[in-house]
Amino acid sequence: MPPCLRPLLPWLLLAAALLPAQPLPAGDISPARFGLTISSNTFQPAERSAGYPVAPGLYARAGLSWLPGSRLELELFQVPLLVPEPFSEAFTGFSAGCWLFRRKHDSYFNLTADLSFMLGLEGRKLLAARLCPIVLGGPYYHYADHLLAVALVWDPEQASLFWQLQLVGLSLYF
């Protein structure tokens, strides 16, 4: 800057500071830290000859998640039976997972993987490893569609393996 203009610098900075705030474009926002998720859930035996692994019906999964960084996601969730007898079976659980790609302002596609522990109403304990191969959302994933997630579930007491399938999930992150 030429020396003759230097006295103007503080006034220019003051004028810039007093300008009214400009509305941010839709994508220019900060990363989300907390999330709400709801998804459809079904269970399938790993072997055709095996019996159905849980009480049959329509299950959902609803969860509250915390995203302390750009990849890690910790979630408290419940998987209740909705139909035919609401909440006659439900699994409450905790999961820890990661996003394969860092959540950032120009994100759109991602994948997630997590490990979870679930506890049934009658004390049934389950361990699950889940992969969601299609996660679609906008900048920083303030909204995300989780599609076609598959989990392999292990029941250590009955020594049985079965599948947990999530056709579609909707997440809102704040």
Place this chain on the structure above:
Amino acid sequence: MRAAALLLPLLLWAAPPARCLGEARPWSGGLFVESCGFAEAAFLPPAACLSAGLFLEPLALPAGNPAVFAGILLPVAPCQAENLTLRAGLALTLFDARLPWLLRTFYAALRWSPAIGAGLLYRLDGAGLRFTLAASPLRLRAGDAIFTLCSPELLLDQQAGTRGWGLVLFQAALFLF
């Protein structure tokens, strides 16, 4: 780089933001997929069901906009192919209300489009017929799609007696034509 090349077609397929339906309404129909279940063992055994079919929304009325739909419904968890069921009916969008405050979250113009509906379920093996009355309060219209969450249904028999209930947990209706 190779992973980016593999992902590029998917990103190109998914990235274009859709215009809000209602401003230009270029669509009149498409397909729907839904996840649902019913609490009436006499008609369908307890299971999570998957339903898919076609719908037609020929008019563009700002309120009371009708649509017809028809498809099939299959219990998938546990899978019971013998219980294949026809699903058809009428849905009436009550109104379309803009939700501009959701634009920064969803990056698309959304409209709240609650609907009510009536339809039938017919077991293709001839084992039963039920009429349904449905309400869809959580229904969002986003560009070329309509997303519905948690729609309860009432099941009636042929004498209009209540026989049970059902729930559509998720429905995605995508306009194709």
